[in-house]
Amino acid sequence: MSNFLKTGRKIVAIGRNxxxxxxxxxxxxxxxxxxxxxxxxxxxxPGQGPIEIPKGVDMHHEVELGVIIGKDGRDISQNDAxxxxxxxxxxxxxxxxxxQNAVKAKGLPWSTAKGFDTFCPVGPFIPKSKISDVxxxxxxxxxxxxxxxxxxxxxxxxxxxxxxxFVSGIMKLEEGDLxxxxxxAGVGPIVxxxxxxAKLTYPELDGEVLSEYEFNAEDRQGGYExxx
Numbered sequence: 001m002s003n004f005l006k007t008g009r010k011i012v013a014i015g016r017n018x019x020x021x022x023x024x025x026x027x028x029x030x031x032x033x034x035x036x037x038x039x040x041x042x043x044x045x046p047g048q049g050p051i052e053i054p055k056g057v058d059m060h061h062e063v064e065l066g067v068i069i070g071k072d073g074r075d076i077s078q079n080d081a082x083x084x085x086x087x088x089x090x091x092x093x094x095x096x097x098x099x100q101n102a103v104k105a106k107g108l109p110w111s112t113a114k115g116f117d118t119f120c121p122v123g124p125f126i127p128k129s130k131i132s133d134v135x136x137x138x139x140x141x142x143x144x145x146x147x148x149x150x151x152x153x154x155x156x157x158x159x160x161x162x163x164x165x166f167v168s169g170i171m172k173l174e175e176g177d178l179x180x181x182x183x184x185a186g187v188g189p190i191v192x193x194x195x196x197x198a199k200l201t202y203p204e205l206d207g208e209v210l211s212e213y214e215f216n217a218e219d220r221q222g223g224y225e226x227x228x
Contacts, residue, residue, distance in 0.1 A: 002125040004068045005045065008176030011038040011120060012167050013093055017156050017182025024185050033158045033166045036110050038093070042120040046213040051094065051118045051190070053219055056226035058098040059190050062183035063141035063149050063198050065134070066091035066122060067160055069177040076168040081161035084173065088131060090123040090200040090211040092141070093180050099226050123198070123211040130210060131202055134160055138201035139184055144194050151184025192219040
């Protein structure tokens with residue numbers, strides 16, 4: 001499943017799955033999971049070039065644990081969810097925050113704010129066998145070597161089996177699909193000229209580094225321009 005970037009058909013991104021993150025954006029803590037979709041065209045891997053910031057966009061970082069689905073399934077129970085996980089990846093759900101705020105105020109979808117090219121950086125595939133307890137994963141993100149986000153997956157409101165049950169009860173999960181499981185508190189802006197790095201540690205916050213990468217950000221030439 002190391003080729004999930006080519007075989008996966010959708011990116012399912014869970015919103016507000018860490019209480020502190022929901023609070024920092026002034027959002028209510030959800031009573032059940034909710035999600036939005038990002039296009040697979042937003043994928044970018046380390047070494048493929050910089051992150052592009054569209055004109056007029058206030059881009060924010062959201063570091064996340066990504067769950068890679070290993071086989072097709074629908075109506076998957078929480079007890080059976082682990083059998084559908086192939087592995088994990090370190091992901092960043094980049095967000096055009098000012099665009100998101102504008103469309104939310106109008107009751108419109110978030111697709112533009114979440115779906116730009118390069119807005120889903122992902123690291124290499126991590127086999128499921130490497131992480132025996134997924135509640136003990138550390139997620140970290142730094143901008144210009146200054147730590148901005150650092151949290152543990154045991155702070156998730158809804159654990160991964162619940163997310164798989166919920167999503168698969170609405171739409172079929174297919175081999176290679178990616179579930180972004182939410183982000184810890186500390187999200188904030190990245191501007192052109194800055195370097196940012198992400199790190200996934202296990203079995204605890206300062207434990208073994210299983211994935212680490214960095215990107216540079218630059219202004220996008222051409223394309224969409226957000227005008228408030």
